[in-house]
Amino acid sequence: MRSKLTIPLCAALLLSACAVFIPRRVGPPSEVSVEITPERVALGMKLAEGIMACGACHTTGAFEGDPRSDMYLAGDVVFSKMEGKIAVPNITPDKETGIGDWTDGELIRAITKGVNRDNRLLVPLMPWADFGAALTREEVEALVAYLRTGPAPVRHMPEETDLTTFASLIMSTGMVYNMFAKEPFFSDYEPRLGTPVERGERLAYLGMCVDCHAYFPKFPGAPKFGAPLAGGSVIAVPGRPDVICSNLTPDMETGIGGFSDEELYDAIKYGKRLRPLPETDMVRWPMMARITHHTTLTDEEIADLIAYFRAQPAVEHDIVQKERERAEKK
Numbered sequence: 064m065r066s067k068l069t070i071p072l073c074a075a076l077l078l079s080a081c082a083v084f085i086p087r088r089v090g091p092p093s094e095v096s097v098e099i100t101p102e103r104v105a106l107g108m109k110l111a112e113g114i115m116a117c118g119a120c121h122t123t124g125a126f127e128g129d130p131r132s133d134m135y136l137a138g139d140v141v142f143s144k145m146e147g148k149i150a151v152p153n154i155t156p157d158k159e160t161g162i163g164d165w166t167d168g169e170l171i172r173a174i175t176k177g178v179n180r181d182n183r184l185l186v187p188l189m190p191w192a193d194f195g196a197a198l199t200r201e202e203v204e205a206l207v208a209y210l211r212t213g214p215a216p217v218r219h220m221p222e223e224t225d226l227t228t229f230a231s232l233i234m235s236t237g238m239v240y241n242m243f244a245k246e247p248f249f250s251d252y253e254p255r256l257g258t259p260v261e262r263g264e265r266l267a268y269l270g271m272c273v274d275c276h277a278y279f280p281k282f283p284g285a286p287k288f289g290a291p292l293a294g295g296s297v298i299a300v301p302g303r304p305d306v307i308c309s310n311l312t313p314d315m316e317t318g319i320g321g322f323s324d325e326e327l328y329d330a331i332k333y334g335k336r337l338r339p340l341p342e343t344d345m346v347r348w349p350m351m352a353r354i355t356h357h358t359t360l361t362d363e364e365i366a367d368l369i370a371y372f373r374a375q376p377a378v379e380h381d382i383v384q385k386e387r388e389r390a391e392k393k
């Protein structure tokens with residue numbers, strides 16, 4: 064007779080095999096050595112402090128909406144019902160608690176392929192799949208040059224990650240890889256940058272617009288690549304009012320279709336709402352936290368983002384109504 068333990072045991076063996084397998088598939092860090100030049104540092108700074116907003120997660124206090132300027136990129140901890148406790152690491156050049164001791168290849172592998180120095184797969188809250196798909200080689204190296212020289216080293220060790228059983232299971236089975244890391248992710252991909260729509264799409268990955276604003280009709284966390292940008296994800300953080308991500312598809316009634324380029328410019332650059340609420344005409348947290356990083360976007364980049372959103376399939380999805388219904392139910 065088969066023991067009741069067989070199935071869990073097989074599952075456990077399979078899981079641990081996968082957990083080893085994924086970093087293998089990604090391969091060892093490269094031996095590259097990034098030369099630090101003023102041009103590289105400037106480009107890295109524009110990306111990291113701008114559209115990619117590393118500090119929106121890695122700065123202590125960022126998730127409470129109160130980033131500490133003396134703890135820039137020094138790490139934090141964030142709680143979520145589904146995933147549990149997630150430590151956001153210190154990525155300042157401090158040698159003991161930050162990335163000061165990492166090689167350039169290790170940094171590049173973590174940022175673009177989601178495997179850290181201990182060969183562990185990083186949870187996808189760290190948007191490595193977006194970064195890996197959307198960054199050029201030169202930009203990755205610029206980020207490394209910036210991380211080495213820009214931020215002040217800060218000695219700070221955030222609390223340790225403690226994932227829920229559900230989240231650990233998803234992580235260890237490699238499902239995360241299959242969901243997020245699509246080809247041509249594993250090849251040395253250079254993003255297409257020929258047309259405004261292509262350039263805008265690439266910025267929408269670097270800025271994670273595609274993560275928050277994606278519409279998951281059935282199952283949150285379902286494959287997001289290619290999901291329409293029709294919004295609807297609820298951002299619920301203890302101590303803050305729930306907000307729902309807006310519909311950015313060109314639907315005339317419920318999306319961005321009825322608004323001019325000027326109105327969209329003011330929304331993306333300054334956070335001015337397309338549909339003012341009785342209490343405010345500005346977007347709320349966490350969109351506002353992203354907007355503070357949009358000041359480094361050029362007018363052309365904003366025009367590219369608008370072109371990309373306008374080129375998406377229109378989906379009717381009334382977020383304002385949805386939020387009202389939610390508030391009434393509470």
Ligand code: HEC
Nearest residue numbers: 111115116117120150151152154173179185186188189190
């Ligand atoms: C949306 C939040 C978010 C953003 C934006 C973000 N990160 Fe992360 N990052 C994380 C989280 C969370 C982890 C830890 C994941 C884990 O431990 O599984 C992480 C891990 C890392 C690591 C691995 C460090 C270690 O000690 O294991 C590096 C390197 C890193 N991030 C660099 C960056 C850089 C550079 C940027 C900006 C270009 C950036 N991150 C933007 C959330 C973010």
Ligand code: HEC
Nearest residue numbers: 270271272275306307308309330336337338346347349350
């Ligand atoms: C961390 C999640 C998150 C990310 C990343 C994000 N957004 Fe948002 N966005 C939101 C939320 C939530 C709202 C709704 C805010 C509100 O209702 O106050 C919003 C609102 C907006 C609005 C206003 C829509 C309206 O109807 O007024 C625009 C425009 C927008 N986002 C564009 C972008 C762009 C462009 C990017 C990428 C460069 C981006 N967002 C990245 C969460 C996000």
